[in-house]
Amino acid sequence: MSKNGVGGTSRTVTRADLAEAVYQRVGLSRTESAELVEMVLGEMADALGRGDVVKLSSFGSFVVRSKGERIGRNPKTGIEVPITPRRVMVFKPSNILKSRVNGQTISVDDADD
Incomplete structure (x- = not known):
């Protein structure tokens, strides 16, 4: 690894x-x-794609979130620009995965997804 x-x-x-x-x-x-x-x-x-949550026990959840329209700013020019509404995907790791990534071991019974 x-x-x-x-x-x-x-x-x-x-x-x-x-x-x-x-x-x-x-x-x-x-x-x-x-x-x-x-x-x-x-x-x-x-x-x-349908907007469903995909949850993999002991791994994490993939969630689609909707972001509304907002005003952004061009960092070079400072000009305000509208940012259109969009959907973004977010991954939320389980406590078990977080522990594993950090080199710790945790049993499924001890974790709360």
Whole structure:
């Protein structure tokens, strides 16, 4: 596992990496593993596109929030510019994931998602 953050090295985990992990751990073929990863990510994307919350126990929640129109300012010129309404996605990690990222162990029974 690599470190991430200031002064550390980081690695990007790709769809192919996830499919390979499924292949190694579950025993599906590589093709089936890749299809499974695509199906899961597709379901998540579809749910978020509808505005649903995607909650993965012991991992976190993906939430779509609506932001209203507001006035922004160009930092170079100082000119005020309207920012149109939009939807943004927010990820809220579970306490278990936060602990794991910080190198601590926590049992599922001790955590409150």
